[in-house]
Amino acid sequence: MPFTTLGLIPELLRVLSDQKYTEPTPIQQAAIPAILNKRDVLGIAKTGSGKTASYVLPILMNLQKAVALKNRHVNVLVLVPTRELAEQVKDVFQTFGKGVPVPVKTLAVYGGVSINPQMTALQGTNVLIATPGRLLELLEMNSVYLSSIETLVLDEADKMLNLGFKEEVNKIIALLPEKRQNILLSATLNQDLQLIHQVLLHDPLVIKIEAQEDSLEQINQVAYIVSDEKKGPFLRYLIGHHEMKQVLIFASSVHTADAIVNKLVKNNFQAKAIHSKKSQGARNEALSNFKSGRLKILVATDLMGRGIDIDQLPFVINYELPRSPKDYIHRIGRTGRADKLGEAISLVSPDELHHFEVIQKKMGKQVKLIDSENM
Structure with missing residues (x-):
């Protein structure tokens, strides 16, 4: 199944071709059409299965039709457990976003660095990728507002819960509008994740890509x-x-x-x-x-x-x-x-x-x- 069958715009297909992406992975085949249709998604697949592109591509496309928001109001929030993953996700958004007709501004924010440049850079941001602690700091300083969020992504959700971010994530979710799209991605499905899935997701498409027995053969x-x-x-x-x-x-x-x-x-x-x-x-x-x-x-x-x-x-x-x-x-x-x-x-x-x-x-x-x- 080629990417051309998934409903992506020609500009994104050109970037995929330039980046040497030939065929979508199983999670991309299932998730991209569902996210394009604004459906909630729970994706369980191992690291390296293409989970990031499975939500980045349709989100970029959906943002082409998004209405302009007030300053410091963002369209999409991606919560991640680490600074490294935040930068990695930002790079994927920026790589695929180069060719889209309507520019999409992506910003990654996390602790361990000065907060002031992040506060300034938030102006005009469409996609905010954040670790929970730093996001709460920015919210306390009225540097960003979440009342206009259209899509929430929890990436590496299992790791986020394992690292004790549950309370912070709950505080953030409480500030979001009730009507929104939710995307939950994880390498594993444990009891904590099952609970947050039941509370957060509405009639989700559940995609579980089982690790193949021969996945370690190489x-x-x-x-x-x-x-x-x-x-x-x-x-x-x-x-x-x-x-x-x-x-x-x-x-x-x-x-x-x-x-x-x-x-x-x-x-x-x-x-x-x-x-x-x-x-x-x-x-x-x-x-x-x-x-x-x-x-x-x-x-x-x-x-x-x-x-x-x-x-x-x-x-x-x-x-x-x-x-x-x-x-x-x-x-x-x-x-x-x-x-x-x-x-x-x-x-x-x-x-x-x-x-x-x-x-x-x-x-x-x-x-x-x-x-x-x-x-």
């Missing part, structure tokens, strides 16, 4: 049994042995991420960490350099991993195992994309062996386990 998984004190040296051995030119390393805490980078740098490896304690400027620079290939090694926490989207990332390393099997799949899913093979390596301490068995069982896939002492 990822070669291997695990090494390594004691905690030897993980650092073994990590450096792996990077050198495999001649890794681009590798994303996951750590379970800010402290561990910084410690890994410090050891790597002391041993003449080029590495940076990306986590919630870093300034926004430092995070943007590290992520940009990593995506472009100027930075060889990026160490991230799970939360920051949500903003890392690279089509041809060759290596992912779990320095420590995540707490949940879903997070494990999300981590290794950063590689093996765009029909390219990827390598996912896990360093498993003896204390983590039982947890790794649980992860494998939930994943439905056995991973080759090697004792590093025998290498």
